[in-house]
Amino acid sequence: MKEVSVLITGGGSVGLSLAAELGWRNIDCMVVEQSAGLNNHPRANAVANRTMEYYRRWGIDKEITEAGIPPDHPADYYWVSSLHGRQLHRISLPPFKKIREVKDTGGYVKEEHTWSPYLKTITGQNEVEQVILNYIYSLPNIDMKFNYELKNFDQDSLGVICKVKNIKTEKIEDIKCKYLIACDGGKSMVREKLNIGLTGRADMAKFVSIYFKAPDFMKCHKFGTANIFFPLHKDYAGFLLNWDGGTTFTYHLMLKPGQSWNEINAKNSIEAVLGKSTDIEILSIQPWSAHALVADKYHDNRVIMAGDAVHLFTPTGGFGMNTGVSDAIDIAWKVQAMLEGWGGNKLIDSYFNERRPIGIRNTKEAADCFDQLNSVMVHGDILDEESDRADKLRAELSLNLKEQDKLIASSGTLLGYRYNNSSIIIPDGTQETIDNPRKYIPTARPGHRAPHIWLEEGVSIYDKFGKNFTLLVISNDISDANILICEAKNIGIPIKLLKINDQDVLNLYKNKYVIIRPDLMVAWRSDIIPDKPVDILNKITGVIS
Known part of the structure; x- marks a missing residue:
C-alpha cells in the first residue's frame, strides 16, 4: 500500500496553496483532483495583501502580479447605471507600478502601503492557480494527480486509509496517510461523510458568470478602464471583472427569482449592459450561488477540512479564496509539527478554535457587503432619467455608495483578524x-x-x-x-x-x-x-x- 504523510483532496486555490506550503516545509503530500486540469474559468479576481505575504515566502509573488492586470493599469472601480448610462460613484487607486511612489504622498493609499508590502493584487484565480501549480511541480516531495478522485476513507488513531480512483482507468487503490485534508469545495464529500453541518445564510442570490473576450469593449462606452464595473440597473445587476487591459472580462449577472442560468443568452446579456453590439467571443459560462455558511466543525481527528469545504462566501469583498488560503497556512505548520514530533496533543484542535471564528467573521462581512450592494440594485430607468426625482435618487445613491467603499478598501478585514481565546x-x-x-x-x-x-x-x-x-x-x-x-x-x-x-x-x-x-x-x-x-x-x- 502506498503511504504519504498528507493526502489533499481538491486541487483548487486552497488545495494547491496547502500543498505548496507543505512542500516548502519539506512535508511530502499527494494532491488528488478529479478534474483533468485547472479550472480555466476565472472566479476570484483579487489576491489579498495577506495572501501575497504568504506567496512572497515561496518566491512567486512577482509572477502572480505579472500574470494579472498590467501593473500600469489604473486601479479604478465604477458604479454605473449601465455601461450606456451614468456614472454614480467611482474609486480610483494608483496602479500597482505607482504604489512605491505614493509612499511620499498623503491619503489612504500611503497609509495602507505601510500595513503590508502589497495592496490587493488583481490577478484571476485561474492565473494564480497556474503559478502555484508550476511552483508545486518544482518541489520533489509533492505528487500532483489530476483525474484522480477520493471515493472513501477510514481513519484510526494512527492514520487514514483513502480509497482513490483513477478516473481514466477506473482502478481504485488504497493510499495510507497520516492526515487527510479536504479542500474539495462547497459540496465537500468529506464534510458530507463526516455528517458535519453548515450554519448561516444559504442561497442569498444566484448568478451566471460569463467569461468573454471583446476586443472593442472599451470603445463601446464612455467610461475609463477599470478593475470592476458595477451596473446597478435592475435589468443588468451584477459586476464585470476586467482580466487584462480591457478586452477580457467576466460578467457576473444576478439572476431574477425563478430564472435559470441556462436560459440566459450570454452575448445578448453583455450587449444589453453595454448598450450596443460588438464582436464578442464567449469563452465559458458557469453558474454560482452566494452564501454565508460556515461548517460546525473543521476536523474530525486526522481528517481536516479547509477552504470552501468549511465556509461558503458571496464574493463581495474578495474574502473567500483568501480566507481559505489562511486556513491552509494555519493547518500546514500544525500538521508539520505533529509529523515531526514537536507538536502537542492540543495543537490540531487549535485549528478549529482559531479559524472557525474567522470564517464566521469573514462570511458575515462579505454578506454585509453583498446586502449593501444588492440594496442599490433595485432601480430601473429612473437611474438615467432627467428629472428632479431622479436627481434626488442619484444624490442619495452617491452618498450610499461612498459608505460601501469597504467592498474595495477591506484591509481591516484581510489583515486585522485575530485569534482571541486561542489555546x-x-x-x-x-x-x-x-x-x-x-x-x-x-x-x-x-x-x-x-x-x-x-x-x-x-x-x-x-x-x-x-x-x-x-x-x-x-x-x-x-x-x-x-x-x-x-x-x-x-x-x-x-x-x-x-x-x-x-x-x-x-x-x-x-x-x-x-x-x-x-x-x-x-x-x-x-x-x-x-x-x-x-x-x-x-x-x-x-x-x-
Missing part, C-alpha cells in the same frame, strides 16, 4: 484593537498578525523571519534570548533568533522579545525571558493548554 496564544493583557473592515490597526498583540515594516527599500521584516518559529529580539543583548533558544533546541522545537535593534521596530512591536509563529502570527511578547521558558514553548506548540 496556543499567550495573552499579554493589552487592550484589543478595534476590528474595522476598512482600517487595519497595526499591532503585535499576541493573537494578531505580526505587523509588517520596511527595514530598507524592498526588504520587509517578513523577509527576515524564519520558516518555523522566530524569536524577534529588538535589542543588542541576546544573552537571555539564547536561554529560550537553547531550551527550544533541547525539546526539538525549530526556532530562529532574529536580532533587529531598531527603534521603529520597537515602536511597532512594543516589547523587547516577540515570538512569531510559522504562520506569521504573534504567539507571545514580553520585555523579559522568564526563568522557565519551556512553559512558553509548550503552550505555543499545544503541549499544554
Whole structure:
C-alpha cells in the first residue's frame, strides 16, 4: 500500500496553496483532483495583501502580479447605471507600478502601503492557480494527480486509509496517510461523510458568470478602464471583472427569482449592459450561488477540512479564496509539527478554535457587503432619467455608495483578524484593537498578525523571519534570548533568533522579545525571558493548554 504523510483532496486555490506550503516545509503530500486540469474559468479576481505575504515566502509573488492586470493599469472601480448610462460613484487607486511612489504622498493609499508590502493584487484565480501549480511541480516531495478522485476513507488513531480512483482507468487503490485534508469545495464529500453541518445564510442570490473576450469593449462606452464595473440597473445587476487591459472580462449577472442560468443568452446579456453590439467571443459560462455558511466543525481527528469545504462566501469583498488560503497556512505548520514530533496533543484542535471564528467573521462581512450592494440594485430607468426625482435618487445613491467603499478598501478585514481565546496564544493583557473592515490597526498583540515594516527599500521584516518559529529580539543583548533558544533546541522545537535593534521596530512591536509563529502570527511578547521558558514553548506548540 502506498503511504504519504498528507493526502489533499481538491486541487483548487486552497488545495494547491496547502500543498505548496507543505512542500516548502519539506512535508511530502499527494494532491488528488478529479478534474483533468485547472479550472480555466476565472472566479476570484483579487489576491489579498495577506495572501501575497504568504506567496512572497515561496518566491512567486512577482509572477502572480505579472500574470494579472498590467501593473500600469489604473486601479479604478465604477458604479454605473449601465455601461450606456451614468456614472454614480467611482474609486480610483494608483496602479500597482505607482504604489512605491505614493509612499511620499498623503491619503489612504500611503497609509495602507505601510500595513503590508502589497495592496490587493488583481490577478484571476485561474492565473494564480497556474503559478502555484508550476511552483508545486518544482518541489520533489509533492505528487500532483489530476483525474484522480477520493471515493472513501477510514481513519484510526494512527492514520487514514483513502480509497482513490483513477478516473481514466477506473482502478481504485488504497493510499495510507497520516492526515487527510479536504479542500474539495462547497459540496465537500468529506464534510458530507463526516455528517458535519453548515450554519448561516444559504442561497442569498444566484448568478451566471460569463467569461468573454471583446476586443472593442472599451470603445463601446464612455467610461475609463477599470478593475470592476458595477451596473446597478435592475435589468443588468451584477459586476464585470476586467482580466487584462480591457478586452477580457467576466460578467457576473444576478439572476431574477425563478430564472435559470441556462436560459440566459450570454452575448445578448453583455450587449444589453453595454448598450450596443460588438464582436464578442464567449469563452465559458458557469453558474454560482452566494452564501454565508460556515461548517460546525473543521476536523474530525486526522481528517481536516479547509477552504470552501468549511465556509461558503458571496464574493463581495474578495474574502473567500483568501480566507481559505489562511486556513491552509494555519493547518500546514500544525500538521508539520505533529509529523515531526514537536507538536502537542492540543495543537490540531487549535485549528478549529482559531479559524472557525474567522470564517464566521469573514462570511458575515462579505454578506454585509453583498446586502449593501444588492440594496442599490433595485432601480430601473429612473437611474438615467432627467428629472428632479431622479436627481434626488442619484444624490442619495452617491452618498450610499461612498459608505460601501469597504467592498474595495477591506484591509481591516484581510489583515486585522485575530485569534482571541486561542489555546496556543499567550495573552499579554493589552487592550484589543478595534476590528474595522476598512482600517487595519497595526499591532503585535499576541493573537494578531505580526505587523509588517520596511527595514530598507524592498526588504520587509517578513523577509527576515524564519520558516518555523522566530524569536524577534529588538535589542543588542541576546544573552537571555539564547536561554529560550537553547531550551527550544533541547525539546526539538525549530526556532530562529532574529536580532533587529531598531527603534521603529520597537515602536511597532512594543516589547523587547516577540515570538512569531510559522504562520506569521504573534504567539507571545514580553520585555523579559522568564526563568522557565519551556512553559512558553509548550503552550505555543499545544503541549499544554
